[in-house]
Structure formats: C-alpha cells, structure tokens
Amino acid sequence: MEADEALAQHLAALYAPNAWLFTWHGSVRTDNLFETVEAWLESLGVRPASWREAGGEPQLRCQLHEVDEADAVSTIAFMTSVSQAYGVPGPLSAQQAMAFAEGLPKLIGNLNPRWWSNTDSQLTGWYPVTQHTFDAIVIGHSDELSASILAIDED
Numbered sequence: 001m002e003a004d005e006a007l008a009q010h011l012a013a014l015y016a017p018n019a020w021l022f023t024w025h026g027s028v029r030t031d032n033l034f035e036t037v038e039a040w041l042e043s044l045g046v047r048p049a050s051w052r053e054a055g056g057e058p059q060l061r062c063q064l065h066e067v068d069e070a071d072a073v074s075t076i077a078f079m080t081s082v083s084q085a086y087g088v089p090g091p092l093s094a095q096q097a098m099a100f101a102e103g104l105p106k107l108i109g110n111l112n113p114r115w116w117s118n119t120d121s122q123l124t125g126w127y128p129v130t131q132h133t134f135d136a137i138v139i140g141h142s143d144e145l146s147a148s149i150l151a152i153d154e155d
Contacts, residue, residue, distance in 0.1 A: 011147065021080065021091060022046075025147040030114075033141055034061040037148050046130040046152060063127045064116040064139070069105050074121035076101035076138050076149055084123055084134035084153040109144030116141075 011023040024040045038060040041047035052059060067075070081090045081097035092100060105113060116139045119126035129137050134153040140146065 011149075020152050022150045022152075023148065025145060027144070028141075028146050030141065033139070033146060034064075036146075037137075037139055040148065041130060041150070044150075046132060046135075046150070048131060060129060063129050064118050064137070067115045067117050067138075069113065069115060071121050072115035072117065072138050072140060073098075073101045073105065075117050075119060075123070075136065076104060078121060078123055079119075079136040079138070079149070079151040082123070084136065084151065085155040090151075104140060104147065107145070108140045108147055109142035111143035113140065113142040115139065 011025055022044055024037065026036070028036045038047065038052070041060070042049050077094070077097040077100070079090075080092045080100060081094045082088070083090050090097070117137060118129050119136045123134075123136050126134075126136060129135055130150070130152055132152040133155055135150065137148060137150045139148045
C-alpha cells in the first residue's frame with residue numbers, strides 16, 4: 001500500500017483552487033481499466049452513461065490512443081499548466097507541472113507500464129471523452145497501479 005499512498009499524495013498536488021482538474025488512482029486489472037475509468041468519468045458527471053455502446057459496453061477505449069511515456073509526461077505537464085480554452089496559465093506553473101508529470105511514471109511503477117490519451121502533447125486535437133467543450137485525459141497503467149488525470153475547460 002505504500003506505492004498507492006505515495007501516488008495519492010502525488011496526485012493531491014493538483015488540487016489547487018481549480019474545479020477543472022480531476023484525478024483517480026487505484027489498482028485494477030488491464031482488462032477492466034477502461035471500464036473503471038469510464039465509470040469514474042460518469043461518477044464525476046462529466047460523461048453521460050448514455051455514451052456507452054448498446055449493451056452497456058464502455059467505448060472509452062475507442063476514444064484513446066496509446067502513447068509512449070515521454071508523450072504522456074509532456075501532455076500531463078501541458079494540461080496542468082495551461083488552460084485549454086484560452087492558453088492562459090493553469091493551476092500549476094510550467095516548472096511545477098513538469099515536476100509533477102515526471103514524477104508520475106515512477107509512482108505508477110515499472111511493471112509493464114502503458115499510457116493512453118485522447119489528445120496530443122500540445123492539446124491541439126482531441127477525441128472528446130466528456131460533454132465539455134475541451135477535455136484532455138491521460139491514463140497510466142502498470143501491473144502495480146493505475147492513474148488517470150482529466151482536465152476539462154469551457155470557452
């Protein structure tokens with residue numbers, strides 16, 4: 001549980017006075033990862049359950065693409081330091097955001113780490129995963145722990 005607690009403390013750094021950044025972490029099997037994250041998005045009220053495919057199957061996996069760790073770190077740093085709608089500074093400075101993003105892979109663990117996102121590292125294009133005008137999500141997953149970071153914005 002030490003790794004889980006360390007990850008929780010690391011993610012807590014994002015809870016600046018900002019209602020647009022959300023985090024989730026836990027230990028979940030790969031075959032349940034996308035269903036778990038989709039249920040988390042629904043519980044936040046940012047993704048309607050009606051977006052599930054017929055039969056209740058999650059479609060989140062179709063909205064994401066696998067990225068390498070460097071892209072995941074760049075995307076997390078950008079989405080936590082810049083507003084998606086206006087490009088103004090976000091909740092963390094660029095230095096804080098990079099330190100946060102670079103620390104995340106170490107906390108997720110190195111047993112088969114994989115990363116997914118719905119956007120590129122500069123947030124210039126994305127496949128919507130919420131009902132908000134702008135959104136960016138990065139999911140990190142290893143055999144040890146998983147974490148998701150979601151940023152939403154409106155113009």
